[in-house]
Amino acid sequence: MSPAELFALPFMQRALIAALLTGLAAPAIGTFLVQRRLALMGDGIGHVAVTGVAIGLVTNTSPTWAAVVVAVLGAVLIETIRERGQTNGDVALALLFYGGLAGGILVSGIDGQSAASLNRYLFGSLTTISAGDVIVTMVLSIAVIGLSVGLAPQLFAVAQDQEFARVAGLQVRAYNLLVAVLAAVSVTVAMRTVGLLLVSALMVVPVATSQQLTRSFRTTIAAAMVLGAFASVGGLVLATFASYKANVAPGPTIVLLALACYVVAWPIGIWTRRRARLSEPFAEGQIPVHEACDEHPHAHGPGCGHLAVPHDDHVDYVHDGHRHAEHGAHYDEH
Amino acid sequence: MTTLDMAAVAISNGSVALGGRPVLRGIDLAVAPGDFIALMGANGSGKSTLVRALVGLRPLVAGEVRLFGTPLEQYDDWSRIGYVPQRATAAAGVPASVWEVVAAGRLTRRRLLRPLSRADRAAILDALEVVGLADRRRDAVSNLSGGQQQRVLIARALAGEPELFFLDEPTAGVDLPNQQVLADTLAQLKSRGATVVLVAHELGPLAPLVDRAVVLRDGRVVYDGAPLRDHEVHQPWFAEPHTHHHHHDAGTKQTDHVPHVGSPIDRPRGQNR
16 A cells, blocks of 8 residues: 555544644643643643543443543642642642552453553554544644633743732632643543653653743744644654554654654754853853952061951951951952 | 721731741731832741732731722732732743743733733833843843843833832842842832832842831831831841841941041042952
8 A cells, every 4th residue: 555545544634633633732731831840740630531541441431531521630639739738749740640540450450351442542543533533632622722822821921920920810720720621631632642651742842842942932832832743743654654564653653753853952952052151241240249369479467567457357458459358278358 | 088098008907827827917007109118127027928918929817908998809900019029030941031921911901812912012112121121022031140030020010010019029139230220120110100019138229219118027017117227127126136247338328447548548439348
């Protein structure tokens, strides 16, 4: 089968549409997670969604919708624990992380058959997406993209400085919950593409790549979305071509391609930052706290010929218009 | 109308507890419109907590806060308030340009899902010009120095064109030239008729702007009246004993430890190192 025929197949086109949209949606919301230094939140939600998928499989309902519901609940729970409790975000994530994965494996074990199909969600199976799934994916990812781009000024302000946002009259808690819910939705959207275990990569790696080269938030989020779409579509195409020779899964290919972009961008980022530093002028008018004077062969002491001035707990010696104070083996300017 | 209703911001019998421990006790304070007041006191005296209580970031366990005569719980006209939180940096996990951070201050006057209007852009640019960072608006905030980032935070508060400013230690960790720029910025605000509540450990170049000083000690107001010099705030009856020494007090005539000596070592005043 030639590549042209292969890409003309309906399942392949469905896979391409799903890959493109998830590649755009995941980094869009991922940028706000990275901005709040919650880069692993996507991973935590992904693990919670495992339980949702398992419940959907066992009860013979839609695994996607079950995952959406459970992931949203999990995300809201993480946000609530983080905000209300003494626990910090990190620990809240860890609790949900393990609970979700253990719950998913336990539930799927109850019904022996579903363990194999759980794999499809853990590692992604772009090529088994049905027409109905594609429509759900399209609706959900367009909603995620629309909200995270449309509300970007508000979400940016909340993620940048929560206290300022509160005094500016923004509903900080509502926006935080919105980010959590959007993250949960994009996790469930992306689970068919890259799988629940790798979902966070599509939310974080394009952002990490683009911020190597950008100076503003707007270009960071735009570049992350472009990179995410490039990585997911490119990864799918690569995996398709490679499948003539070997059995290559699209999910890991997408993630590895995104990481390859990072590997390319990283040294460029270091180089440009270095250049930016070199072009910086010296910090204007810094006042040294401790200014040691240069070579000082003369040793001050009582009767040395310089005017002695008591200065708090020590003695300064007036020396050509400045005052020198002994400090260990050298003299300081006072 | 009582003075409490006339005040730009007022707190009556306000108490705040953090983790069950009282931090502010029975604070009464009213700031008249157009006043420039400095909240001073030692570390841990509750001055930052007071400002955070005034803007609603810390709940009161007793008492009441009123902003422009409206109780804080019902207050929703946040575009009249400009808040500069105490932060070491204006940067977060993702790069953001100076313009974008300052534009966030405009959200008090923007409606949802609307792009920046021409008036918004003009206000943001004006705020950047007041703090002297208009030429660096495209730079990432993380590339600026600490003092410049502090100025970005002030510009962010300015962008919403508020009438009442709360500044929490804007001079902490800022070098002297940057403190001078801050002082010039605040002088401009004052001349525009803004009300300013400034939290400061030491005033430095901001001292000439202050109309009224309030000194806190252990969560109580111990002084409320004419401006004090930094030195006086640390008198034993205000706070802990004066444990550190100043080498020189910029801008004030103070007798130095150097005895008066004639030429050739005499130097113009102010350069007496």
